[in-house]
């Protein structure tokens with residue numbers, strides 16, 4: 001029988017984490033599948049389990065100084081039902097797993113599992129989210145991009161738990177998310193694209209672009225984004241093939257059971273073009289027309 | 297590990313491996329065989345039960361995660377007026393063929409209508425997107441849910 005710890009408080013959990021070589025488990029939707037041994041059998045856990053999904057300290061969801069603080073144990077359903085979560089993030093969450101598994105799956109589990117196909121990650125990268133890691137020695141707050149170090153790899157120390165995710169409360173006028181999967185419901189991502197931007201006076205004020213499932217970790221380039229900011233949407237659309245070439249160099253997908261590298265790359269770049277050509281250009285033309293009084 | 301929880305409205309206290317799947321606990325230890333194992337990896341919904349009123353996949357839940365929770369399986373749910381309405385409507389709409397997937401669909405339907413008593417077709421499809429059926433082709437199941445929402449007006 002595998003040992004299980006079920007602390008009542010975060011403090012107790014951190015003490016156990018410091019004392020024993022144990023495996024944190026929240027909803028279990030990743031772990032129970034990864035450790036499954038088959039029909040009617042107990043999963044194969046080698047380490048004592050540290051149950052943390054129920055800890056009240058990890059269930060909070062609040063806005064502090066225009067930042068959304070999400071407890072690591074908050075389940076996807078509760079994020080979907082929350083008024084605090086921006087619509088674009090809800091759109092992403094609604095396409096994850098299925099209603100019964102979203103009633104179990106925690107946001108902290110999605111992050112710590114660090115799958116290249118983890119669907120919350122492109123959004124968290126694009127928003128410059130930070131993660132709060134706690135141990136009995138204290139806490140560290142680091143950017144999500146620094147926390148995820150590779151496919152299924154994080155910078156989590158053996159004594160730490162992820163306790164909170166902090167997302168700046170910024171919303172964008174233009175948002176586009178596409179998840180490419182085998183089917184609409186419950187499929188793992190072959191490729192994901194997220195584009196968000198603010199446009200004023202025909203010029204791009206802020207832009208965030210992230211690709212999921214097409215490299216070791218999320219692809220986001222501050223350099224390319226910075227080169228786009230300040231330009232007019234017209235110029236951007238004219239230059240789309242150059243931007244596309246720059247991203248093409250960063251998109252390095254793999255062939256696997258779900259899809260081929262070539263398909264993943266092609267579809268990702270097409271989605272990028274769709275974002276610029278259809279969404280950005282259309283919205284900014286509409287704005288211009290609106291300000292001229294052509295359209296109500 | 298000592299696990300205390302409520303099963304079909306009865307308090308239970310057991311000593312089990314905390315990694316044991318709720319699915320096996322229900323089938324093997326409590327003989328509740330409405331809970332089916334289809335895939336064992338969260339994809340098919342045959343193992344769906346209610347945990348604190350919400351549909352969950354019992355194949356994904358380690359016993360350590362049910363402490364203090366209320367678990368309801370079809371065996372407990374069938375005593376309710378809501379169940380009787382779903383049963384009648386599933387029968388009338390032809391929502392059941394071999395029946396293997398049916399307990400999971402019934403529990404998912406209860407969870408869906410509990411949250412949203414008058415779902416649109418799209419909302420029904422999204423609400424049941426965690427359930428697979430190899431027989432009916434889904435249309436008749438969606439019809440069954442629609443019928444239950446209509447005839448069961450006020451039950452949810």
Ligand SMILES: Cc1cc2nc3c(=O)[nH]c(=O)nc-3n(C[C@H](O)[C@H](O)[C@H](O)COP(=O)(O)OP(=O)(O)OC[C@H]3O[C@@H](n4cnc5c(N)ncnc54)[C@H](O)[C@@H]3O)c2cc1C
Nearest residue numbers: 026027028029030031096097106109110112118119162338
């Ligand atoms: C049928 C099915 C469909 C799925 N569909 C999708 C999908 O569409 N998109 C997607 O991205 N994912 C999907 N998943 C994967 C999974 O559901 C998510 O990654 C989920 O968010 C994991 O959360 P959890 O609480 O269940 O994690 P767990 O399984 O409990 O844990 C996952 C990992 O994180 C660690 N961990 C968890 N919480 C903490 C913490 N607070 N501190 C430190 N370490 C921690 C655990 O030790 C483990 O290594 C799917 C899974 C299933 C079974």
Ligand code: FES
Nearest residue numbers: 334335336341355
């Ligand atoms: S057996 Fe649990 S979802 Fe298939």
Ligand code: FES
Nearest residue numbers: 394397429430431
């Ligand atoms: S009725 Fe046979 S699997 Fe659904």
